[in-house]
Amino acid sequence: MEKIITCIDGSVMTSAIVDAGKWAANKLAKPLCFIHTIEKTHQHGADDYTGAIGLGARSSLLEEMTKLDEQKGKLALQLGSELLESVASEARNAGIEKVESFQRHGDIVETLIELESQTRLIVIGRKGVGHDNEFKAIGSHLETLLRKASQPVLIVPEEFSAPTSFMIAYDGRESAERALQKVLDGGLLHGIDCHLVAIKNNEADLETKFDNAAAQLVERGLNVTTAFLEGNINEELVKYQIANNIDLMVMGAFGHSRLRQLFVGSNTLKMLETVDIPLVVLR
Structure with a gap:
């Protein structure tokens, strides 16, 4: 189970x-x-100082350090x-x-x-x-x-209470579509007010996909508020979360290749570092 x-x-x-x-x-x-x-964990016992025996270190001290490590483990x-x-x-x-x-x-x-x-x-x-x-x-x-x-x-985060609202950060890409589908199919967030938020990007037909995503959520019975914004992705999402007192955020994990993330960073990790509310990450 x-x-x-x-x-x-x-x-x-x-x-x-x-x-x-x-x-x-x-x-x-x-x-x-x-x-x-x-x-x-890193230990300071005999394994770390075996080379010191030839320099005159006392083996009895190394044995004591090993015993201390064993005690810490217990x-x-x-x-x-x-x-x-x-x-x-x-x-x-x-x-x-x-x-x-x-x-x-x-x-x-x-x-x-x-x-x-x-x-x-x-x-x-x-x-x-x-x-x-x-x-x-x-x-x-x-x-x-x-x-x-x-x-x-x-x-x-450091504090948790049952959320009464959540926000889906939607960008129209494959990872966002998978995340959306898991929200639709799951039950964790049903019965909670939903905010579907997109930041304008270069994704083809983003507005159409966004409208379709909203329609699917409404059809599944969720109370949905939509917002289609412009600007820096992380900054606008955080602003919206604060302004609307959102309790929880949903994101798809790592929408770009590892190579691209190396140069432009990851929105997933940036949001994790920025927001102080629970974050559900879906693959």
Whole structure:
């Protein structure tokens, strides 16, 4: 069965991520699955200083450093287990019947890709804990995740509340059409006021595509407000979001080739860096 895969790491964003996961699980009537990964961090043990033995370093000190690393690993495992137990209990107390949790060693993105066949939605924080803490920061993995994940990704800022409105950033390109179709077919955003917003670009027949997109949303029963704007894409989208008090934004992931993004940047990443509301990225 498909699940709401919710990534937690013990950062200050954990509460918001858990709230977003509970909201999505209720909206989609899917099981809620919390995951916590422990990644291999840079260690200062024997592996790093083996070359120093020949310079007179004491092997007993290297052994002590190795033991400290092992203790840190055990502590991270214990803290993660307690965190998972706590959030799972919170979700059950909130009325969610099907709640799962598990912990893994390894890369968070690899773990999420392995779970794709079981995934309806990925919920993850925009940034993780700092590198001086025991839990690996997951924010640094976001671009990799967005490029690899085939399922929708809900990226959560430091605070989350159930949205009453959302905005689709529409540019008429293939990625935007796929995103639109997933909004139409899914249930996560149904029943919420929809704003369909396009910024004039070089896409052929953009206005016609825009009108067709609006008609499809209305036909599906959504309350739709449309806006066709001109100007800088990111600036105009942010202005519209603020002026209309939009609670959540929807975008297609990476509408251009990697080569073009190298020179002109990515609107997806720019919006992620700019907006302070949840962002749903769809491939």
